[in-house]
Amino acid sequence: MSTLRLDNVGFTYQKGMPDEKTAVSGVSLTFEEGDFVGIIGHTGSGKSTLIQMLNGLLKPTTGSVYIDGDDIWDDKSKLREKRFKVGLVLQYPEYQLFEETVRKDIAFGPKNLGLSDEEIDSRVREAAGFLRIPEKLLDRSPFDLSGGEKRRAAIAGVLAMRPEVLVLDEPTAGLDPRGRRDILDVIKNYHEAEKKTVILVSHSMDDVARYANKVLVMNNGTLLYYDSVGEVFKHALELRETGLNIPTVTGILLTLRERGLDVDTDIYTPAAAAQTITDAFRGISG
Amino acid sequence: MDNLIRFENVSFSYGTNKVLENIDLTAGEGEFLAVLGYNGSGKSTLAKLINGILVPTSGKVYVDGMDTSDETKLADIRKTAGMVFQNPDNQIVATIVEEDIAFAPENLGLDPSEIRTRVDDAIRAVGLEKHIKDAPHKLSGGQKQRVAIAGVLAMQPRCIILDEPTAMLDPKGRSLVMGVIERLNREKGITIILITHFMEEAALADRIVILSDGKIAENGTPRQVFSDRERMISLGLEVPPVTELTLDLIGNGLPLEKDIIHPEELTEALIKMKEAAV
Numbered sequence: 246m247s248t249l250r251l252d253n254v255g256f257t258y259q260k261g262m263p264d265e266k267t268a269v270s271g272v273s274l275t276f277e278e279g280d281f282v283g284i285i286g287h288t289g290s291g292k293s294t295l296i297q298m299l300n301g302l303l304k305p306t307t308g309s310v311y312i313d314g315d316d317i318w319d320d321k322s323k324l325r326e327k328r329f330k331v332g333l334v335l336q337y338p339e340y341q342l343f344e345e346t347v348r349k350d351i352a353f354g355p356k357n358l359g360l361s362d363e364e365i366d367s368r369v370r371e372a373a374g375f376l377r378i379p380e381k382l383l384d385r386s387p388f389d390l391s392g393g394e395k396r397r398a399a400i401a402g403v404l405a406m407r408p409e410v411l412v413l414d415e416p417t418a419g420l421d422p423r424g425r426r427d428i429l430d431v432i433k434n435y436h437e438a439e440k441k442t443v444i445l446v447s448h449s450m451d452d453v454a455r456y457a458n459k460v461l462v463m464n465n466g467t468l469l470y471y472d473s474v475g476e477v478f479k480h481a482l483e484l485r486e487t488g489l490n491i492p493t494v495t496g497i498l499l500t501l502r503e504r505g506l507d508v509d510t511d512i513y514t515p516a517a518a519a520q521t522i523t524d525a526f527r528g529i530s531g
Numbered sequence: 532m533d534n535l536i537r538f539e540n541v542s543f544s545y546g547t548n549k550v551l552e553n554i555d556l557t558a559g560e561g562e563f564l565a566v567l568g569y570n571g572s573g574k575s576t577l578a579k580l581i582n583g584i585l586v587p588t589s590g591k592v593y594v595d596g597m598d599t600s601d602e603t604k605l606a607d608i609r610k611t612a613g614m615v616f617q618n619p620d621n622q623i624v625a626t627i628v629e630e631d632i633a634f635a636p637e638n639l640g641l642d643p644s645e646i647r648t649r650v651d652d653a654i655r656a657v658g659l660e661k662h663i664k665d666a667p668h669k670l671s672g673g674q675k676q677r678v679a680i681a682g683v684l685a686m687q688p689r690c691i692i693l694d695e696p697t698a699m700l701d702p703k704g705r706s707l708v709m710g711v712i713e714r715l716n717r718e719k720g721i722t723i724i725l726i727t728h729f730m731e732e733a734a735l736a737d738r739i740v741i742l743s744d745g746k747i748a749e750n751g752t753p754r755q756v757f758s759d760r761e762r763m764i765s766l767g768l769e770v771p772p773v774t775e776l777t778l779d780l781i782g783n784g785l786p787l788e789k790d791i792i793h794p795e796e797l798t799e800a801l802i803k804m805k806e807a808a809v
Contacts, residue, residue, distance in 0.1 A: 288671050288701045392570045419617070419698045421569040421728045423767040448701050451772055488703040493731075493772035493794060500798045506805050515772055519779030522801065526785060529808045 249276040249299060249331065249410050249442065253308035256294050260306050268294040270307070272468045274461070276410065276444060281436050283453030283474075284446045286463030287488050292446050293336075295463065296412050299444070300331035312409075329358070332408030336415050338399035342387040347378065347398050350387055354406045372405040375435045377427070393424035397431065404435070410442040411435070417452070429456055454478065454492040454513030462489070475511045494518040501525075534593075535560045535690055535722050536581055536612070541590035543576055550576045552745045554590070560689065561720045563713075565733035565753075568742035569767035574726045577742065578694045581724065582612040595689065610639075612690040613683035617698050619675035622682070623667045628659065631667060632681045639686075646685075653681040656719075657711050673704020677711055684715070690722035691715065697729065709735065730757070730771045734792045741766055754790035773797055 255270040269291040276282060286292045297303040298310055301317050301324055309316045317327045335341070344350035351372055355365045373383060376397040382390065387398055400416065413432065417425040433456055436443045447453050453460055453474070460477040462469040464487045470477045478484075481491045481499055490496070492513040498521065501508050507528060509521040536558040543551040551573045558564045568574045579585040580592050583599040595611050597604040616622055625631035632650045641649075654663050657677040667675055676696055683691055693712065697705040709732055715721045725736065733739050739756045741749040743766050749756050757763065757770045760778055770778070777791040785804070791797050 287703050288673075419695070419728075421767060422730070422769040423569055425728075426769075450702075490702050494776050497773065497776065497794050497798055500794075501801060504798070504802050506801065515775040515779055518776050519783055522776075522780060523783040523785065526804070526808070529805060 248278055248311075248313065250274075250311040250314075251298075251308065252311065254295075254298060254305045254310060255307035256291075256298060256303060257306045267466055269298070269463075269466045272308075274468060274471050276442050278409075278442055279440045280459050281433075281443045281457045282445070282459045282461055283457035284444060284461045284463065285448070285450065285453060285489060286469075290463040291466040292463050293414060294466075296333065296414060296444065296446060299410070299412055300333045301328045302333065329406055330409040332403040332406050332411045334400050334403050334411070334413040334416060336418055338403075338416075339387075339392070339395035342395060342399055342402075345386060346384050347373075347387050347390070348383040350398060351383075351401045351405050354402055358406070368405045368407065369401075372401040375404055375438075376401040376431050393420055393427060396420065396424070396428065400428075400431075408441070410444065412444040412446075414446045415448065416445070417447070417449075425452075432456070450478075450490055450492045451513075454495070462487075474513065478513060479511065498522075533560050534558070535562075535595055536724070537593040538577075538580070539591045539593070541580065541587045541592055543573075543580060543585065544588045550745055551580075551742075554747060556740060556747065556750075558690070558722055558724060561716070561722055562738065563716045563723045563736045564725070565736035565739045566724065566726045566742065567728075567730075567733055567739060567766075567768055568748075572742040572767075573745045574742055575694055578614065578692050578724065578726055581690075581692050582614050583608050584614070610686055611688055612692060613686050613688040615676070615679050615683055615691065615693045615696050617695040619672055619679055619699070622679040623675060626666055628665050628667055628670075628678055629654070629663045631678055632685050635682060636685045649685045649687065650681075653684040656684055656715065657681045658707070671704060673700045673707050676700060676704070676708050680708070680711060680715075688721065690724065692724040692726075694726045695728065696725075697727070697732065705729075705732075730769055734771050741768070743767070753792050757792050758790040 251272050251274050254272045257265050257267045259265045284292050298305050304318055312327050312330050342350050348369055351369045352365050355368045378397055378401060387395055416428050429452060457474060460474050461471045478491055478495055484491055494515050495513055498508050498510045498512055498518055502510050506525050508525045512518050512521055534557040538554045538556040541551060541554040566574050583605050586600045592599040594608045597608050599608055623631050624634055629650050632653050633646050636646045636649050654660055657680050659677055667678055697708050712723055713735060716723045727733055734753045739753055740747060748766055757774045760770050763770050771792060773794045774792055777787055777797055781787050781789055787800055
């Protein structure tokens, strides 16, 4: 069991300086093993600061982050080992590709773990498999790949570390619709196959509704909601007030209900929305 | 509408790599045109051909009748058609918002009072009056992108080309930038050429052009283009969620028009159906 727990976590940039700025404050929550959590919040809400504390890239200025019950900052000699349990994919991760071949790039992390060549090779294959990177691309330069392929190669490098928790900061930013679907589908397949925790930062409510089972909403550096997708999107009006939107079809269902059509509103995908609207009309005519 | 932008049988190659092939395309004065297509379909190349950053390998591009391969016309072409790019951080040159917006008009050698008027008008048009004395790096991504648009506006262009201007923004920043783009088109009559990956943004345009493999695969109104879901998916794109829902409802036997692209249209149509049924 690998759980990630935050206890009263806060972070202040430039602490003690005249221009200090608190980005996150008082966040307490637990990411349970196997959850697929979508994190939403507008720019400046503290999302990125929060996830950088999950793997020790930033040290909280208040509170603690626990992985499997251990405070990751407790024993500095073990920090590295604990950090490896949480794999963080930053925004535009392809900017960090640097090796001569895709294979070497994916192998970079495992190699630093001091693993045997065989083990490294098997991890590279496994990670490339999850990301659907064909064998023939592995010996190409990462710079010859398309934008979507580069991004998948960069994510594979994180997966090759076999993290217990995978955190991705807007992995679909800047991609075209097919590239977006490809990335989200491979993440979903990885999650289903490995049953490991996935934390996905996204600006798209439609994507979060489609892929995650829990939603975490950050607002002005604090935790606004952390609950199942259904519970969080019940707060449609509050979400709109904080400048976030709700899935398009949920918005349509809320309007229909307001205007007297008997539809369910805890629905987030077009297919399910079509069903409840169709049922409502059968109810009227039948 | 007169054709402000005209592509005549345009092809473009980077070395031996053909990016665009035999493109014929026009944009009328005051038109709002969205360009869609998967990454690598040639969209950005198309944009760069309009204001002469690139010139065609064969064929001609005309901006207000001026040939973009005629170097003596380049300054006039760029005054007519301004460009906004994806990454706001790469487009800001000055340390104060108003200086950034004044940068291009200053280079035109205009009178200082004229520059002042243009900067004030431009900043008002993008709704950032309060930030005129701010340092650009303190602004959010969406605000920086609006500064970039204001910088182009200060040149008083008749056409603005925007290459994925909202790709790096959050939903709020995106809707504010899109609001500015729509207003410039509707109120000032500026021709808009918007390259985007967001179908909801393309739904706001008068016309959509879809590029695939360097060629024009579709050219029609958002309603025409989005009503064929299978075609959109085969072009590596998608339809807006509201169109997807509408098409599913039609599949379930509800009598709806298949070219619904805005949420309000769908709710109105459904409420009308309900009132007729009760």
